Amino acid sequence: MEKPGCNSSYSKKEIQQLRYLSREEAEAIEKELLEEFRFGQQQLLEILGHACAMAVAKVFPLHSLAKKQPTLLVVCGCEQNGAIGLACARHLRVFEYEPTIFYPKRSSNPLYRDFTTQCEKMDIPFLSYLPTEVQLISDAYNLVIDAVLGVEANLGEVAEPYISVLSTLKQIRIPLISLDVPSGWDVETGSSEGISPDVLVSLAAPKRCATRFMGKHHLVAGRFLPYDVQKKFELNLPEYTGTECVVSL
Amino acid sequence: MEKPGCNSSYSKKEIQQLRYLSREEAEAIEKELLEEFRFGQQQLLEILGHACAMAVAKVFPLHSLAKKQPTLLVVCGCEQNGAIGLACARHLRVFEYEPTIFYPKRSSNPLYRDFTTQCEKMDIPFLSYLPTEVQLISDAYNLVIDAVLGVEANLGEVAEPYISVLSTLKQIRIPLISLDVPSGWDVETGSSEGISPDVLVSLAAPKRCATRFMGKHHLVAGRFLPYDVQKKFELNLPEYTGTECVVSL
Numbered sequence: 001m002e003k004p005g006c007n008s009s010y011s012k013k014e015i016q017q018l019r020y021l022s023r024e025e026a027e028a029i030e031k032e033l034l035e036e037f038r039f040g041q042q043q044l045l046e047i048l049g050h051a052c053a054m055a056v057a058k059v060f061p062l063h064s065l066a067k068k069q070p071t072l073l074v075v076c077g078c079e080q081n082g083a084i085g086l087a088c089a090r091h092l093r094v095f096e097y098e099p100t101i102f103y104p105k106r107s108s109n110p111l112y113r114d115f116t117t118q119c120e121k122m123d124i125p126f127l128s129y130l131p132t133e134v135q136l137i138s139d140a141y142n143l144v145i146d147a148v149l150g151v152e153a154n155l156g157e158v159a160e161p162y163i164s165v166l167s168t169l170k171q172i173r174i175p176l177i178s179l180d181v182p183s184g185w186d187v188e189t190g191s192s193e194g195i196s197p198d199v200l201v202s203l204a205a206p207k208r209c210a211t212r213f214m215g216k217h218h219l220v221a222g223r224f225l226p227y228d229v230q231k232k233f234e235l236n237l238p239e240y241t242g243t244e245c246v247v248s249l
Numbered sequence: 250m251e252k253p254g255c256n257s258s259y260s261k262k263e264i265q266q267l268r269y270l271s272r273e274e275a276e277a278i279e280k281e282l283l284e285e286f287r288f289g290q291q292q293l294l295e296i297l298g299h300a301c302a303m304a305v306a307k308v309f310p311l312h313s314l315a316k317k318q319p320t321l322l323v324v325c326g327c328e329q330n331g332a333i334g335l336a337c338a339r340h341l342r343v344f345e346y347e348p349t350i351f352y353p354k355r356s357s358n359p360l361y362r363d364f365t366t367q368c369e370k371m372d373i374p375f376l377s378y379l380p381t382e383v384q385l386i387s388d389a390y391n392l393v394i395d396a397v398l399g400v401e402a403n404l405g406e407v408a409e410p411y412i413s414v415l416s417t418l419k420q421i422r423i424p425l426i427s428l429d430v431p432s433g434w435d436v437e438t439g440s441s442e443g444i445s446p447d448v449l450v451s452l453a454a455p456k457r458c459a460t461r462f463m464g465k466h467h468l469v470a471g472r473f474l475p476y477d478v479q480k481k482f483e484l485n486l487p488e489y490t491g492t493e494c495v496v497s498l
Contacts, residue, residue: 036370037366037367037370037371038362038363038366038367038370039363039367040291040360040363042289042291042292043291043292043294043295045292046292046295046296047295047299050296050299053492054492057491057492061491090473091473094472094473095491095492111289113287114287114288114289117286117287118286118287118288118475121285121286121287121475121477122286122475122476122477123476123477223343224339224340224343226367226370226371227371227372228370228371228372242306242310242344243302243303243306243344
């Protein structure tokens with residue numbers, strides 16, 4: 001005869017499911033971090049940019065790159081996702097990669113401007129246009145990082161230069177790494193016709209569109225969420241090893 | 250007969266000496282980072298706090314701690330060094346250590362206040378007083394982090410509560426880790442009568458007092474200095490491995 005306590009003890013051992021966030025949940029978490037926990041935007045950009053660089057270096061360590069020069073291209077939008085891309089590029093430069101940035105529409109936000117200046121002053125080259133001939137991109141770079149559009153993007157309003165940029169990224173034949181949300185994808189429903197990144201780096205916690213991701217590597221990067229936030233939003237994040245800030249799913 | 254080129258080729262192979270910074274040089278580097286490179290103070294605190302936590306975890310990994318609970322005490326001053334201590338404590342909490350903070354004099358600087366709120370909201374306990382009986386500290390904690398006074402400290406003006414705090418830290422028998430400058434030491438000439446930390450974590454580059462450090466482990470933490478800054482100030486920093494942000498000297 002089964003003891004009455006058995007079921008509850010069994011359920012404790014069940015693996016709790018990782019939560020994929022809706023746009024509303026992602027925004028609520030950010031609001032809570034900024035308002036309740038008093039994190040600063042500059043601080044969050046720095047944490048996430050560093051974590052993205054760690055994720056890129058984890059999947060593509062320097063010695064694994066096909067080309068002799070450890071070149072890579074970071075394509076940045078003018079909102080938060082782009083600013084994280086700028087911070088990521090800077091950290092990759094420190095890790096001895098050779099990033100080039102394409103940042104077609106610069107933000108007037110002073111915070112994002114500072115992240116841009118840091119890259120410029122560190123002699124990271126900025127492209128003045130993105131070649132439409134993708135072979136030129138494949139010849140010059142080992143990989144491309146897509147930091148164009150993130151959670152904040154309103155897909156109904158995507159205009160040039162991003163329409164052309166996305167059309168080029170869709171044809172890329174070298175590894176494409178998207179930060180948080182593949183650009184042009186809906187945060188929740190993804191996209192059947194958009195870009196198909198090989199690597200998705202979810203920031204802090206995965207968004208719902210990540211369930212539609214079919215590429216090789218899905219990582220979560222950015223280990224800083226207070227335990228209370230994880231609990232409140234029932235995130236059930238994967239376990240990080242040691243002091244690592246990136247985890248593969 | 251020796252060829253004329255030999256000497257110059259030899260000199261290239263010589264190991265270039267790590268530079269130990271004067272207070273003036275340390276301040277000039279910070280000024281350059283903030284004004285020329287447009288780094289933000291919040292960003293620098295975050296980078297350095299994270300790097301300090303990585304340094305602590307490198308020297309004292311969780312499994313190496315003597316006590317069953319991974320407790321540690323972080324003693325913070327009211328200036329920049331203390332704010333880095335707050336950020337360090339937060340990251341150590343995320344790494345599953347159990348930090349407690351003693352922060353006897355709170356800063357009114359809004360930036361430091363935010364770093365304090367982050368710790369409070371993450372349920373890191375704050376001590377209301379530091380036991381003068383050091384045995385109580387040894388019984389409760391595995392190690393103590395000294396984030397009391399840094400480069401900015403004017404030793405001629407050190408008053409209470411810091412005089413008592415330093416006198417307690419001097420008697421500590423568990424490992425003591427100082428951030429950047431052992432508190433109470435002159436940035437350049439050190440101190441013959443002050444505290445004797447077991448570990449010194451130099452931030453970004455060592456200060457001159459580090460040449461007087463006699464403890465077991467000296468690390469440099471915080472890998473973000475632009476190459477041009479390293480060159481201009483002839484820092485000759487040690488080489489970091491892979492993506493690590495800490496290096497042992």
